[in-house]
Amino acid sequence: MPARRMRGQRAGLTRQAVLEAGLALVDREGLQALSMRSLGSELGVEAMTLYNHVSNKDALLDGLVEQIIVSVAPPRLEASTWRAGLRDFAHAFLAALLAHPNVIPLVVSRPATTSLNLRVMESALESLRAAGFPVHRALDVLYSVTGFVVGHAATMTVQHASGQEAHDRPELLLEVDAEEFPLLSAAMRASPPAGAQNRFDFALEAMLTGFEATRTSAQEPCRTAPEARR
Amino acid sequence: MPARRMRGQRAGLTRQAVLEAGLALVDREGLQALSMRSLGSELGVEAMTLYNHVSNKDALLDGLVEQIIVSVAPPRLEASTWRAGLRDFAHAFLAALLAHPNVIPLVVSRPATTSLNLRVMESALESLRAAGFPVHRALDVLYSVTGFVVGHAATMTVQHASGQEAHDRPELLLEVDAEEFPLLSAAMRASPPAGAQNRFDFALEAMLTGFEATRTSAQEPCRTAPEARR
DNA sequence: TTGCCAAATCTTACGGCGTAAGTACACTGC
């Protein structure tokens, strides 16, 4: 609980503190619960005070996205194989998104063109090029993976029953009519709650396998790259 | 221009007309320009009138998403190969999304669990199962493709320079510093404006190729499925 | 034809939003 302060007394806020509180608030109560006023009172401060640290609400939202991007930033792409590197990156990115599911709509709708983010891409490109991808293909691969991760994270976390109180049940839609949609309900019952992760891995591997073929314009006919043989 | 009416006179609105006008408004001026008041005046009607046709703004937004889903609905998945079918579906879905880029954030953040949508999935599952996929794998494949398409559509259309006036330049970020990010800027210059579509196809094919291997638990060691040999 | 009703529309009002503008206070360096 923030200590009682008198007019003009400092609260000791920083941009970072504001962003963290904002992220926490969104995680806890959803995007629509984030207003300058609510975030202010969360921090024991009036709404207008926040404008000392973020220039407006849009910048605040951009900041939230940035927080997430930064949390996955360390370019792990130097690890072992390019394939393992991409896999690690995809997993780290997915984990970061799933850790803050309420923010995903923001990630989707605003540009992640921070220079910090560009730096990550640059080093990833370097790794892929070294692994034998032509530069433009490397960019294709990178965009494909990020698009894929974002898309999956989004479809994994859409809450149905458009109520705003979906902050504590990670289960997905299970109440499909077994009469009307037999296959669908069967398939959903067949893949247990953890099935989403499996599905992600499954499709990711499929994509990586597909990439392999275009590495140096099909350097081997079928199975390429030794791939972490240990 | 809507004819001048007196109090209580009918405007002849329908839910469909409201949704269409809403979609048009969002396409033209962006999501943030859509308010009950603005949409009302668009239709020559007061804001509250709209509540006769949609129960609240959330339902209106759901309706916009539905409009898009419906436009891609006809299950083309019966066509020729399962692979060609999936490819067609992905292309149709992507086209529908790109036709209304401003709506993509909505598509991402709300459930597409209309029974109409479920019917599409059911028939797609049927096709895939007939093509040799175990049911749960078929669902994996389907989710993977939709997630992939949504993710790509999203990353293809994020506007940078978070201003709200990005409604008439489909170009993406091109002003990266060639000094600081040589590979990145080179790769972007290498892939021309139409490169996004190529990238999508490239990654889609990669994924489909990957799927092929899990069709009936690796039915052939390397190259499976004759695939539209005509 | 007349009378009535359900549906479509408009009016008013409320609380909450983002934020521009102005004010008050506490630190910092001289």
Place this chain on the structure above:
DNA sequence: GCAGTGTACTTACGCCGTAAGATTTGGCAA
């Protein structure tokens, strides 16, 4: 001690979604 600077608060404006109620209409029963 004292000015300057930056942090925080207050007030106010115009927008938002929408609840409640008044008003008019078109269509149907008698």
